[in-house]
Structure formats: structure tokens, C-alpha cells
Amino acid sequence: MPVFDTIILGAGAAGLFCAAQAGQRGKRVLVLERSAKPGKKILISGGGRCNFTNIHAGPAHYLSANPHFAKSALSRYTARDFIDLIEKHGIAWHEKTLGQLFCDNSAKQVVAMLMDECARAAEFGGDVQLLCDQDITDAARQDGAFVITANGQVHRAHSLVIATGGPSIPKMGATGFAYDLARQFGLKIIEPRPALVPLTLGGEDVLFRDLSGVSATVDARSGKTTFREAALFTHKGLSGPSILQVSSYWKHGEPITIDFLPDRPEGWLLEAKRETPRSTVKAKLKDVLSDRLATTLSGRLGIETELGNVSDKALRAAEAQLARWTFHPNGSEGFAKAEVTAGGIDTKELSSKTMEARKVPGLYVIGEAADVTGWLGGYNFQWAWSSGWAAAQAV
Numbered sequence: 001m002p003v004f005d006t007i008i009l010g011a012g013a014a015g016l017f018c019a020a021q022a023g024q025r026g027k028r029v030l031v032l033e034r035s036a037k038p039g040k041k042i043l044i045s046g047g048g049r050c051n052f053t054n055i056h057a058g059p060a061h062y063l064s065a066n067p068h069f070a071k072s073a074l075s076r077y078t079a080r081d082f083i084d085l086i087e088k089h090g091i092a093w094h095e096k097t098l099g100q101l102f103c104d105n106s107a108k109q110v111v112a113m114l115m116d117e118c119a120r121a122a123e124f125g126g127d128v129q130l131l132c133d134q135d136i137t138d139a140a141r142q143d144g145a146f147v148i149t150a151n152g153q154v155h156r157a158h159s160l161v162i163a164t165g166g167p168s169i170p171k172m173g174a175t176g177f178a179y180d181l182a183r184q185f186g187l188k189i190i191e192p193r194p195a196l197v198p199l200t201l202g203g204e205d206v207l208f209r210d211l212s213g214v215s216a217t218v219d220a221r222s223g224k225t226t227f228r229e230a231a232l233f234t235h236k237g238l239s240g241p242s243i244l245q246v247s248s249y250w251k252h253g254e255p256i257t258i259d260f261l262p263d264r265p266e267g268w269l270l271e272a273k274r275e276t277p278r279s280t281v282k283a284k285l286k287d288v289l290s291d292r293l294a295t296t297l298s299g300r301l302g303i304e305t306e307l308g309n310v311s312d313k314a315l316r317a318a319e320a321q322l323a324r325w326t327f328h329p330n331g332s333e334g335f336a337k338a339e340v341t342a343g344g345i346d347t348k349e350l351s352s353k354t355m356e357a358r359k360v361p362g363l364y365v366i367g368e369a370a371d372v373t374g375w376l377g378g379y380n381f382q383w384a385w386s387s388g389w390a391a392a393q394a395v
């Protein structure tokens with residue numbers, strides 16, 4: 001039976017990158033993947049163009065029970081390092097917005113690059129073998145080695161890397177396998193929950209579903225965290241980048257607050273009353289928001305008359321409501337629609353330098369399987385690259 005230096009479970013972003021880096025350190029690596037092909041989430045990411053990193057990526061852009069955990073890996077393998085690799089492979093890219101970098105052409109180029117980097121292991125005396133369509137039925141630690149049974153075949157290695165991601169988008173083959181394995185090895189799990197996910201509206205808020213398709217740039221807030229990006233009304237509730245971002249911070253029962261006019265200074269409606277007393281709140285809203293949204297909001301505010309006939313107090317109250325419009329989501333669209341999973345294998349169990357489990361020498365956890373969740377905008381892939389790189393230096 002061949003003995004590998006390391007077996008990596010999962011050929012997603014983190015697993016493939018870790019395999020390539022370890023292979024280029026001269027390691028013999030076996031990657032076992034459940035799906036028929038590697039990198040499926042990479043292929044559909046960023047609308048097929050893969051938002052492969054964010055130039056601003058830093059620890060503040062990640063959620064984790066331990067906010068310091070991601071610091072080490074992110075600082076040792078940075079967005080710049082990944083951009084250099086992308087450029088070395090001649091992949092053209094552009095910044096779309098807010099530091100988000102996308103391929104000009106196709107996400108397929110990123111998967112091809114990772115496969116190419118795996119193949120380059122041979123130049124360094126290493127080797128990366130990838131087996132797809134694998135059904136992993138057993139993982140055990142015997143005499144200091146890891147023994148993995150997949151498709152009835154037994155594989156042995158000195159170390160094992162869990163890179164099977166989280167359960168978001170199960171129809172793409174995503175599983176909670178990482179957690180089962182972690183529990184088996186005695187590692188704690190922080191309750192996984194859907195993140196970067198659309199929120200659903202019920203009760204009084206249901207009226208807003210009629211605005212399905214309407215979007216606006218807003219400040220969306222959950223607790224103390226605010227994001228200024230587009231919000232989109234859907235037939236189920238709220239989506240769009242600002243809502244996906246706050247969804248990662250949102251907890252059941254809590255409200256989401258939206259400032260529909262984040263650029264308007266305090267007192268803008270009173271100013272409008274002085275300058276254009278014959279205008280209406282609806283007309284003023286239409287200056288900045290779509291007709292349908294302006295009509296719904298002004299209807300809910302219940303101020304139909306000309307501004308000149310509305311008291312200053314009522315206008316101040318309207319302004320305050322527009323700046324802190326409170327929605328009470330009754331849930332989210334769940335793992336089926338969540339771009340990532342928040343929570344996961346507790347980082348207290350892992351070394352932030354190497355991703356190795358403290359209790360189980362030789363066992364590593366990288367990527368989304370760990371309790372590190374990035375904001376929308378390339379941060380999650382950067383975590384996959386950084387954590388994969390960190391583990392690859394140690395396996």
C-alpha cells in the first residue's frame with residue numbers, strides 16, 4: 001500500500017491549492033473528491049468569472065468565534081501573492097468594485113491554474129494525485145498514520161487535511177462531512193448556519209414583496225454592523241449584496257435596519273419643504289429612488305399632502321423612519337441558497353499558524369470547514385488560499 005505524505009479530503013478551492021503548495025514542497029499528496037470533477041464551486045463563483053480575492057482582505061473582513069484566528073494565515077499568504085500567481089498564469093483580471101477581483105474571461109481558468117500548479121509538483125520532486133467520484137467510508141488514525149477508505153480502497157498517509165467545505169448549496173454536492181469527521185476526532189463545532197444568504201419577510205413586511213425586482217443602494221444594518229451596497233427586494237423578501245452581507249451577522253428574532261437614503265443629510269426634508277413647498281414626499285423620494293419603491297415608502301409613511309402643509313415634526317419623523325426602516329425577517333433562504341456557511345470546526349481546536357488540530361497531531365482543517373467566514377467579495381476564496389497555504393507549509 002503506497003504511503004502518502006498527506007491525504008487531502010475535498011478538491012475545492014482550499015484542497016486544490018493546499019495540494020499544489022504541498023506538492024511543490026516535494027510532498028506526495030493524494031486528493032480525494034466526492035464529485036465527478038474538482039473545483040465545482042469555483043466554476044460557478046462570481047457569476048462564472050470567480051471573484052478570486054479582494055485586495056483589502058484582512059482579519060476585519062471575517063466572522064469567527066475567535067476574530068484573531070485568521071490573522072496569521074492571511075498575513076503570510078496575501079491577496080497580492082494570489083494575484084501574482086494569477087498573473088504568472090496569464091489570467092486577465094479586473095477590479096469590479098470595492099477591491100473585488102474577477103477573471104476577465106472565465107472561472108474555468110482558475111481551476112485550470114490550480115490543476116496546473118498541482119502538476120508542477122513533479123518539478124520539485126513532489127506528486128499530486130487526484131481521485132474523483134470517491135465515497136469515503138472510513139477515516140481512522142492507526143499507529144500515528146491516517147488510514148482512509150474510499151471506494152473500497154485503503155489509503156495511508158502521515159497527515160490528513162479536511163478541506164470538504166461547508167453544507168451550503170447541497171445540490172452542488174456540499175456536505176457536512178467535515179463536521180462528522182471533526183467530531184469523530186474529538187474536535188468541537190461552532191453551530192453551522194447559512195451566511196451570505198437572502199432573508200425572508202413575513203407579517204407586515206410581506207407588502208414589500210410586491211417590490212420584487214426593485215433595488216436601491218442603502219445602508220443595511222444588523223446589530224452594530226452596517227454595509228452600504230445594493231439591496232434587492234425579492235418575491236420572498238430581501239437580497240442583494242448589502243443584505244447578503246448583514247445576513248452573516250443576523251440572528252433569528254433580530255431586526256434588520258435599512259437607511260434608504262444614506263447620502264441625504266439630516267434635515268433634508270425640511271430643506272425640501274422650504275425650497276419646494278408644493279412638492280410631496282413621494283416626489284422627493286422619486287428623485288433618488290425608483291418609482292415603485294418611492295410610492296411604497298411614501299404610502300407607508302402616509303404623508304400625501306404638499307410639503308408646505310406638513311408639520312416640521314412630521315417631516316422629521318418621516319426622515320427618521322426612512323433612515324432606520326426596520327424589517328423583521330422571519331428567516332433566511334437557508335443552506336440551499338447560502339453562499340457560505342458560518343460556524344464550523346472551532347478554531348480553538350486549531351493552530352492559527354498551521355491549521356493543525358492541537359489534540360490530533362497530523363490532522364489539519366482548511367477553508368470553509370473551519371469557523372472562519374468571509375464577507376461577500378472574494379474574501380472567502382482568499383481564506384481558502386491562505387489557510388490552504390498555511391497547512392501546506394506544515395504537512
Ligand code: FDA
Binds near residue numbers: 038040042339367
Ligand atoms: P469547497 O466547497 O470549494 O470545496 C469542498 C470540496 O469538498 C468540494 O469539491 C466537495 O465536492 C468536496 N466534498 C464535500 N464532501 C465530501 C466528501 N464527503 N468526500 C470528499 N469530498 C467531499 N467566494 C469568493 O470568495 N468569491 C466568489 O466569487 C464566490 N462565489 C460563490 C458563488 C456561489 C454560488 C457559492 C455557493 C459560493 C461562492 N463563494 C465565493 C464561496 C466559495 O465558493 C467558498 O467559500 C469556497 O469554495 C470554500 O472553499 P473550500 O475549498 O473550503 O470548499
